[in-house]
Amino acid sequence: MKTITIPQKSRFGNVVIPLPSSKSESNRALIIDALTEGKNQLSNLAEARDTQTMIRLLREDPEILDVLDAGTTMRFLTAYAALTNRKKTLTGTPRMCERPIGILVDALRALGAEIEYLGVEGYPPLRTKGFEAQQTEHLLIRGDVSSQYISALVMNAPLLPKGLTLELTGKIGSRTYIEMTLELMRAFGVRSTFEGNIISIEPQRYQPTQFAVEGDWSGASYWFSLLACAEEGTFYIEGLKPNSLQGDSRIVAIMDKLGVHSEFDAKGVRLTKKPIEGIAHIDFAHCPDIAQTVAVTCALLGCSCDFSGLESLRIKETDRIYALQQELAKFNADLIEVDSETFRLMPASSLPKSIRIHTYDDHRMAMAFMPLMTKMEVEFEDPDVVNKSYPSFWKHVALLDVQLVLHS
Numbered sequence: 001m002k003t004i005t006i007p008q009k010s011r012f013g014n015v016v017i018p019l020p021s022s023k024s025e026s027n028r029a030l031i032i033d034a035l036t037e038g039k040n041q042l043s044n045l046a047e048a049r050d051t052q053t054m055i056r057l058l059r060e061d062p063e064i065l066d067v068l069d070a071g072t073t074m075r076f077l078t079a080y081a082a083l084t085n086r087k088k089t090l091t092g093t094p095r096m097c098e099r100p101i102g103i104l105v106d107a108l109r110a111l112g113a114e115i116e117y118l119g120v121e122g123y124p125p126l127r128t129k130g131f132e133a134q135q136t137e138h139l140l141i142r143g144d145v146s147s148q149y150i151s152a153l154v155m156n157a158p159l160l161p162k163g164l165t166l167e168l169t170g171k172i173g174s175r176t177y178i179e180m181t182l183e184l185m186r187a188f189g190v191r192s193t194f195e196g197n198i199i200s201i202e203p204q205r206y207q208p209t210q211f212a213v214e215g216d217w218s219g220a221s222y223w224f225s226l227l228a229c230a231e232e233g234t235f236y237i238e239g240l241k242p243n244s245l246q247g248d249s250r251i252v253a254i255m256d257k258l259g260v261h262s263e264f265d266a267k268g269v270r271l272t273k274k275p276i277e278g279i280a281h282i283d284f285a286h287c288p289d290i291a292q293t294v295a296v297t298c299a300l301l302g303c304s305c306d307f308s309g310l311e312s313l314r315i316k317e318t319d320r321i322y323a324l325q326q327e328l329a330k331f332n333a334d335l336i337e338v339d340s341e342t343f344r345l346m347p348a349s350s351l352p353k354s355i356r357i358h359t360y361d362d363h364r365m366a367m368a369f370m371p372l373m374t375k376m377e378v379e380f381e382d383p384d385v386v387n388k389s390y391p392s393f394w395k396h397v398a399l400l401d402v403q404l405v406l407h408s
């Protein structure tokens with residue numbers, strides 16, 4: 001198996017990280033562009049495989065849309081194909097075919113789309129078979145499984161003849177991602193309202209627009225974590241702004257308590273070290289992708305912390321709760337289930353000199369555990385896993401002046 005080893009290092013100088021762009025913003029802008037017949041000027045699109053897959057599938061327009069392991073690409077393209085009357089088969093990796101899509105398919109069927117499951121009911125692969133007439137303009141949809149179903153529907157809503165009112169039921173998760181979708185739509189001239197649990201969108205057209213994608217806050221979180229765990233250093237992360245559309249910018253407030261001070265200027269954010277205050281409880285319901293980052297940071301800093309809002313982690317690239325528990329245990333840390341809503345992060349009691357991290361086909365399992373390098377030599381299995389969101393990740397680790405060793 002291919003692995004990569006990083007030697008131990010915890011003192012850094014001034015390091016500049018040329019952060020890649022957000023795949024979440026990119027994939028939304030691309031769907032909106034497709035709905036505007038490609039008349040926009042999109043810049044700074046993500047290098048992430050999830051985005052490159054979206055670009056390729058929209059450009060080549062094949063009969064079979066293989067999204068690989070990209071959740072947004074699967075959910076956004078399913079709604080796009082179904083509601084624009086395209087006949088497509090949508091499929092992906094074996095794990096993608098275990099990630100539920102029934103809530104979105106039920107909503108699309110209620111709107112009037114014909115969709116057939118090709119394998120197990122409720123999961124990809126599936127086939128969109130046509131859309132004749134809009135059956136309703138008011139839908140109830142669960143908000144507590146994945147926000148991607150809701151984003152997928154609302155991006156297409158302005159082009160539906162009757163528009164759409166979505167009533168979200170249950171506890172709304174990843175609300176920041178739904179807000180990001182509506183903000184991006186606004187940037188392309190589409191008005192909407194999101195009050196309480198109700199989203200309303202009238203029929204209207206997207207306006208051709210110039211749109212530049214921001215840096216990826218989820219990717220930035222690993223550099224915050226590394227500095228939190230390091231003995232010294234100053235990082236400058238390019239391409240981020242303080243008022244981001246991305247909920248993962250919440251990492252600034254979390255890391256402020258874990259010893260990282262952030263200072264923004266026009267081009268990015270400078271991170272410096274400050275005293276650690278600790279943090280008793282963090283709710284990740286609206287920023288689930290940074291839970292792994294923060295778990296590793298707390299484990300290494302010796303900070304016990306209660307985590308809530310982790311429900312969606314079980315249906316992501318892997319079962320992230322299980323994966324975290326397995327890998328944290330390798331350095332005597334743990335993530336213990338306290339009750340149905342809370343997990344307690346128990347920090348490492350003693351550290352080994354070296355470690356091998358299994359990555360579970362999950363980019364974030366590799367990137368989140370990278371800061372272990374501040375305490376020990378770390379070997380990562382399947383280092384190419386990072387390509388899903390951050391293909392230049394290891395190249396950026398090398399900017400820290402460490403000698404990475406690749407074993408194939």
Ligand SMILES: O=C(O)C1=C[C@@H](OP(=O)(O)O)[C@@H](O)[C@H](O)C1
Nearest residue numbers: 024072146147148174177289312
């Ligand atoms: O809409 C998006 O861009 C995303 C929404 C989130 O998923 P859920 O809504 O399924 O939590 C997040 O985890 C994912 O990485 C990206």
Ligand SMILES: C=C(OP(=O)(O)O)C(=O)O
Nearest residue numbers: 069070071072289316317
């Ligand atoms: C969960 C993620 O992505 P997706 O759901 O789009 O596959 C992620 O990037 O962490």
